[in-house]
Amino acid sequence: MNVYPFIEAEKALPNGNVKRSCELLKVSRSAYYQHRNNGPSLRARQDTALTERIAVVHEASAGAYGSPRVHAELRAEGLRHSRKRVARLMRAAGRCGRAPKRWRTTTVPDPNAAARPDLIVRDFTTSAAAVNTRWCGDITYIRTWEGWLYLATVIDLASRRVIGWATADHLRTDLPAQALSNAITTRRPNQPVIFHSDRGCPIHQRPVHPPRRPAPGAAIRRPPGSVLGQRCR
Numbered sequence: 001m002n003v004y005p006f007i008e009a010e011k012a013l014p015n016g017n018v019k020r021s022c023e024l025l026k027v028s029r030s031a032y033y034q035h036r037n038n039g040p041s042l043r044a045r046q047d048t049a050l051t052e053r054i055a056v057v058h059e060a061s062a063g064a065y066g067s068p069r070v071h072a073e074l075r076a077e078g079l080r081h082s083r084k085r086v087a088r089l090m091r092a093a094g095r096c097g098r099a100p101k102r103w104r105t106t107t108v109p110d111p112n113a114a115a116r117p118d119l120i121v122r123d124f125t126t127s128a129a130a131v132n133t134r135w136c137g138d139i140t141y142i143r144t145w146e147g148w149l150y151l152a153t154v155i156d157l158a159s160r161r162v163i164g165w166a167t168a169d170h171l172r173t174d175l176p177a178q179a180l181s182n183a184i185t186t187r188r189p190n191q192p193v194i195f196h197s198d199r200g201c202p203i204h205q206r207p208v209h210p211p212r213r214p215a216p217g218a219a220i221r222r223p224p225g226s227v228l229g230q231r232c233r
Contacts, residue, residue, distance in 0.1 A: 002044075003027055004035050050074075050081060051089045058095050066090075066097025119194045120157070130158040132189040136196045137176060152176045154183040154195075163187055 003025045010021040022029050035041070040048070057073045058065055065073070067087035074081060090096065120134050134157040142149045152175045154164035164183025168175045180195065 004032060007032055008036075047089060050079070050085075051093050053077075053079065054086060054089055055093065055095065058090070063095075064098050066099075069097070118196075120196050124157055126160060127158050131156060132158075132187055132191065132193055134158065134194050134196065135163070135183065137179060138197060139171065139176065150175060152179040154179050156187070157196075 004027075006025065007018060007021045007027070010016045011018050018032065019029060022032055053074065054070055057070050061069070067083060067090050070090065071081070071083040071086045074086065123134070124136075135154055136157055137152060137154045139150055139152045142151060147169065150168055150171055152166050152168075153162050155161065156163050163186050164179045164181070166175055166178035166182060168178075176197075
């Protein structure tokens with residue numbers, strides 16, 4: 001540990017005493033003045049040069065390399081230093097690697113949930129004549145400054161157009177229900193529509209019947225009955 005900066009800080013005080021500081025830190029005054037007059041030691045100059053090279057390697061990896069990989073790169077260049085020294089200099093320079101984030105499992109299908117038949121028979125083709133007959137939906141999550149934001153969308157398979165969406169900070173059934181209600185309000189289908197989703201999310205496939213067309217100026221309400229299911233967990 002370099003104690004000379006502490007002696008310099010003590011000397012800069014109005015009543016600073018170099019002799020007392022050297023005695024407390026167990027350093028001779030001659031060594032302190034020699035360090036002060038001669039500048040940094042050879043070891044310190046080597047650390048400065050090595051830190052500059054570490055910064056080049058770290059920036060070339062876009063900040064992803066930690067001390068083990070930086071140490072390996074330096075060894076490949078012929079700079080043979082210990083890994084602990086490289087780690088120490090990286091800590092002093094405020095540099096660190098980036099580890100991959102752990103995968104967060106948000107949708108786990110309930111094994112006790114009833115299997116739903118595939119009513120669209122894996123037919124995801126586009127067709128202008130099949131508008132408002134087959135809808136599909138899914139939920140994704142987006143990292144924001146305030147936490148995770150969940151986005152539910154409803155897409156018309158015939159046109160590939162997003163016809164309804166909703167956002168929330170949870171994965172409850174209210175989120176896809178709001179997106180589905182938004183799609184029904186936007187399209188107002190006059191025939192039964194099949195809403196399809198995978199089993200890896202809280203929504204289950206079930207035929208959706210559009211609500212009655214409201215009178216002009218009347219408030220639009222959600223369709224009666226439960227059109228979505230949620231796993232019991």
